[in-house]
Amino acid sequence: MFSWLRESAIFLIRRLISIIIVLLGVCTIAFIITRMLGNPVYLLVGQQADQEILDNLIHQMGLDRPLYEQYFRYLGTVLQGDFGISRYTYRPVLDEIAFRLPATLELVLAAMTITIVFAIPLGILAAARPGSIFDRLCALISQFGVSMPNFWVGLIFIYVFYFLLKILPAPLGRLDATLRAPAEVTRLFLIDSIIAGNFVTFKSALSHLILPAVTLSLSSAPSTLQITRTALIHILSSDYIRTARAYGMPNRSIYYRYALKNAIVPIITMLAMTFGFLMSGTVLVETVFNWPGLGLYAVDSMHHFDYEPIVGVVFLSALFYVLAYLVADIITYTIDPRIRAE
Amino acid sequence: MSQNPLLEIKNLQVIIGREENRVHAVRGASLKINEKERLGIIGESGSGKTLTALSILRLLPATGIIKEGEIYFQGKDLLSLSESEMSYIRGKQISIVFQNAAAALNPLFTVGQQIAEVYRFHEGCSAHEAWAKAIEMLDATGIPDPTRRAHAYPNQFSGGMAQRALIAMALVCSPKLLIADEPTTGLDLTIQAQVLDLIKDHVIQSCSSLILISHDIAVIAEVCTNVAVMYAGDVLEVGSLEDVFQSPLSPYSKALLKCFQIEGRGQQPYIAGKVPDLRFQYEGCLFAPRCEFAADICRNRPVLREVKPNHWAACHFT
Known part of the structure; x- marks a missing residue:
């Protein structure tokens, strides 16, 4: 009976680990794609904004940090269920x-x-x-x-x-x-x-x-x-x-x-x-x-x-x-x- | 063969496969088996041994049909029974042990459950009694620690153990006739002998009959009292073990035995030529193209006749 419990527990833990790996993969791909789409700041403020506002925003959003730092910060927020704020509706x-x-x-x-x-x-x-x-x-x-x-x-x-x-x-x-x-x-x-x-x-x-x-x-x-x-x-x-x-x-x-x-x-x-x-x-x-x-x-x-x-x-x-x-x-x-x- | 036979097959013809792959697999085979007899059916692969056996239980695969013939068991024509009447014969009166037992057991039910359910269906007893019977049968077939092993699933059994469990399942209702279709193929040599002994002992103890299908003469010599030799879907010779093995009548039996007797010494003998293409019908003797005695008369199919007392052969030259 106990061996059955242990086997089931091992099975479950294995599956959960593989789920976490899959979700990490999804996060990473999502991160790469959003970064490849270009600097979101331009999308946010449009073409006419002057450099000072742009630099401010970039700094504010952490986009001047090294990429790996951005990645881990992004990962941290996503895994907490925080997907950021919509740039269109301004709602989370x-x-x-x-x-x-x-x-x-x-x-x-x-x-x-x-x-x-x-x-x-x-x-x-x-x-x-x-x-x-x-x-x-x-x-x-x-x-x-x-x-x-x-x-x-x-x-x-x-x-x-x-x-x-x-x-x-x-x-x-x-x-x-x-x-x-x-x-x-x-x-x-x-x-x-x-x-x-x-x-x-x-x-x-x-x-x-x-x-x-x-x-x-x-x-x-x-x-x-x-x-x-x-x-x-x-x-x-x-x-x-x-x-x-x-x-x-x-x-x-x-x-x-x-x-x-x-x-x-x-x-x-x-x-x-x-x-x-x-x-x-x-x-x-x-x-x-x-x-x-x-x-x-x-x-x-x-x-x-x-x-x-x-x-x-x-x-x-x-x-x-x-x-x-x-x-x-x-x-x-x-x-x-x-x-x-x- | 004066007494009333337990099972009699008359002129059995089986066709299997679809369209251009239709094969006349059994071509007018006739056989008898008496009570307490152990009949070995020997023949090359494709000679119709297994299909003959499956026809007895009416378990041919979906593409197979019995074209002609009668199969009498205790005087009843099995081919005229309804499916539900047949299901009271299967497992209860006539049972079968398949080769590759591991695949023949349902993977999602415990071994004990599978045996108990067969017993319960035929004997109508309580689940508790059936379970006890299953454990008893596992014990009788030599499975160690049967009370615990009854709870195991087939994937937890080795090949030999699975074969024992399948034998337990086949014998649980003490059938009058047991059919064993290559029951030891795929097992280790040492286990082969054990499994054969198990089958033989049980059949002797319960005074039942056995049909053992094998392509291995040694296996049949070990277990059986009688032998039938099949070739290309027809029975060419039937008789007691001594008669057929010591003084074979049909040229095919002679050639087949020769291949086994000289085994291991220098060049392995073989029968020249090849088995006829079973998609076609033939008028004459099926073995004639490979037979050294073949003559004009062999253009007519010889019928199985009693050449000597209780020794039958289908050949014009006997």
């Missing part, structure tokens, strides 16, 4: 991110939910009879989903459900303009409105969320379906499944117990990847639906040559990526003894 980047992250998180979690609820069961059913009509239908639908550009599908959805059918609201943010955000608990409107018991807000939040979430899930659900299917088919043709069959185990246990447990490992790993991918891939969907999330924030900042927010968003995306992988690693570690043995 961290505050902006804290305000916009829940919107993106809600969107991504909704898309993940759709993916998990639909794609995984369909993949499981498709694998049961490869080549059947149902399997081919699934393949066709995934092919269709993959080949449609995200933003275009979003626009079609808006056209059909808002403009033609008038059953969903205009694609403007997370709530009707007349409503106020529910009391902050998780900052996810769907959950907070339930906690507040506010059905009107919940309905509005849901009707705003549904189209962008479905649109976003189109970039994750098809691959999830296909990977679930492929993993299961591969497992079902393995020696150990033949063994279970050879000793008379009923089909139901073979499929839903022996095979599925083996499929969990690749499926979880892929879901972690999907989550990281979606967290950093919401830009187009957020733009189409005017969703006040991180993607839109990053794009807006780029328009204004405002680099601090971009570094912040990139760092955050990386953070979510590694955290998702950490969760997946912990789950597969507990399921698969072969990983524990490594």
Whole structure:
């Protein structure tokens, strides 16, 4: 028992160290890129400023210090969660991110939910009879989903459900303009409105969320379906499944117990990847639906040559990526003894 | 072979593979095995030994189908049973030990769990009893410290231990017939002998029957009472161990035995020519192209007939 605890602790510490290394790498790349973009002072004050003001600012911002000193100072602030101040809005980047992250998180979690609820069961059913009509239908639908550009599908959805059918609201943010955000608990409107018991807000939040979430899930659900299917088919043709069959185990246990447990490992790993991918891939969907999330924030900042927010968003995306992988690693570690043995 | 055989295979034909890779892997093989008999099936790789064995349990891979033939077990035609009827035969009446046991065990379940679940499904007992039975079987197959090892996962077992665990799983319901498909391939020589003894002893003790598939004559001589020689998907000779090994009837058996008898002394003998391309159908004797006695009559396929009492061969010249 204690050896198990120790092994798990070693595993966790190793993963955490590798996470820190990855985040350090991201910081370094972000630092290099922002320095390569030129002296931020010129961007800040424009071309006409006189030399004295420029020198003052450069000194004030520490840009006259040696590069390594700048780097460590930068590292120190970033690792404290301080991404500086936006040169466009003059608000701390961290505050902006804290305000916009829940919107993106809600969107991504909704898309993940759709993916998990639909794609995984369909993949499981498709694998049961490869080549059947149902399997081919699934393949066709995934092919269709993959080949449609995200933003275009979003626009079609808006056209059909808002403009033609008038059953969903205009694609403007997370709530009707007349409503106020529910009391902050998780900052996810769907959950907070339930906690507040506010059905009107919940309905509005849901009707705003549904189209962008479905649109976003189109970039994750098809691959999830296909990977679930492929993993299961591969497992079902393995020696150990033949063994279970050879000793008379009923089909139901073979499929839903022996095979599925083996499929969990690749499926979880892929879901972690999907989550990281979606967290950093919401830009187009957020733009189409005017969703006040991180993607839109990053794009807006780029328009204004405002680099601090971009570094912040990139760092955050990386953070979510590694955290998702950490969760997946912990789950597969507990399921698969072969990983524990490594 | 006057008594009612435990298992009888009649004119089994198996096709495997898709489109241009379709292979007629088993071509009208016929076999019988009586109670308490230990039958060794010998043949080169690709001679249809394994597919014949898998056909008995109806475990052919997805691309394989049984085109023709009947397989009777205790008088019941296995090929006419439904899948669920078949699952009560598998593991309970007829069981199988595969080669490469490490891959044949589910990596995410403990060894004890896997054995216990087979027992529980067939015997309908409590989980507790099934677990106790699993430990008993691990003990019986010579796994040290079985109470603790039952909690181990297959990746924590060595190849020999995994093979023992698989044998425990195959034998947990005391099947009437055990099929062992190259059970010692890939194991160390010393462990090979132990595993063979384990299988042999258990079959003798439980008065059950055994089909042992091997390409190694020594392995079969060690364990079996009877031998069937397969070539290119057909059975060319069947008989008692002494009859087949001392006075083989079919020219193929003779050539095969010669290769083993002179082994290790100077030049290794071999059978000239090569195995026929199994994608095609042939009218005549399958061994004729390599046979020194081949004549015109060999253009017709010889049938397996009883040449001497209990000694069968498929050759026109016997």
